[in-house]
Amino acid sequence: MAKLTMTVNGRTLSADAEGRTLLSDFLRGGLGLTGTHVGCDTSQCGACVVHVDGQAVKSCSMLAHEAAGSTITTIEGMANADGSLSTLQQAFQDHHGLQCGFCTPGMVMSAAALLAENPKPTEAEVRHHLEGNICRCTGYHNIVKAVLAASGQDVSGVGIAAE
């Protein structure tokens, strides 16, 4: 066990962690931030995506100690300061971008990383960027729509086939 310190959603936090503790387990078990989900054991589903120093990573596939001293943002850090949903989160609600919600934290974190580097992505770019995030419920169209809407684009033509 060794003490581990990182800045999570703006707060500097410390807890003990074994060498083998995954970042996802540290966030969920160590810090009680259970918004980050774990959906697989094979690094494939993307439900666990968080930002480490601004980059989207799968927290299930990174050791907590690798993130020592880093700045982490999880889904709990995505709302506005007054607690209301951010534009991207609100767009997921408005466009029915979630059903069971299990994939949603990872979807929001991946989409936020995309919009940070590409504020007006095309539909194809959104779909390509979300390749590592699996959703078993929505069929993806409404997720794509939500991300495009959050970027301020017209979404009337997206995913018509699904509706």
Added chain:
Amino acid sequence: MYAFDFVKPGTLAEASEALSHDGALPLAGGQTLIAAMKQRLNAPEKLVSLTGIPELKGVCAGDGGVTIGAATTHAAVAAQAAAYYPALAALAGQIGDPAVRNRGTIGGSLANNDPAACYPSAVLASGATIVTNTREIAADDFFQGMFTTALHDGEIITSVKFPVPQKAAYAKFQQPASRFALTGVFVAKFADGVRVAVTGASESGVFRWTEAEAALTANFSAAALDGLSVPADGMIGDLHGTPEYRAHLVKVMTKRAVVAAG
């Protein structure tokens, strides 16, 4: 996952020392190793992180080539190698998904030598040199069959030196669930000949398709491959494709790579 000690040295010398002990293994992006450890397919006593060593990171061009530090992520190669070796940067940008590309590294991919990994095809087709903490290994000697390389225990890849071809392209037929290559072909045209390396297809891992190299050296066009075929013997057969299907894909993807290289 079994317990292990974790160390994160700041220099290559410290990492070499830490890895000189039995039971120690390097950890780069962890995009393969951590999943393998979760399944207890791998249980090192000590993990030595290579991600905190500045001298193992970065892309630099010079002497008609480009050198990439072993711990450089796929995302960094996609962004930083684009100006020097566009086909290589494009390959890096097609690996997995964005989160995998933000952690996974070229050194980890080569050391792992997954038969469906993308980088081995670029390294072999470019005739690149793998530099380690003790020696230099030519690509033709490095890959020794599925998940097997010329690396010794504890040896660390430090960088990869790529000669930059006149024309090159990578054509990948993606396995849609894993996003690895069901078959991928890297074609590189140099002044003194063409090299063609195929990943994803063979039970012996990445290989050079020498008949195609001869045909393309004589005439660099997709039509030059018309008369050739690849035997299905020794090709991978699984639920995603039969050996015959993969053998067919080798030719199709080689043609696409030649067309893309222009």
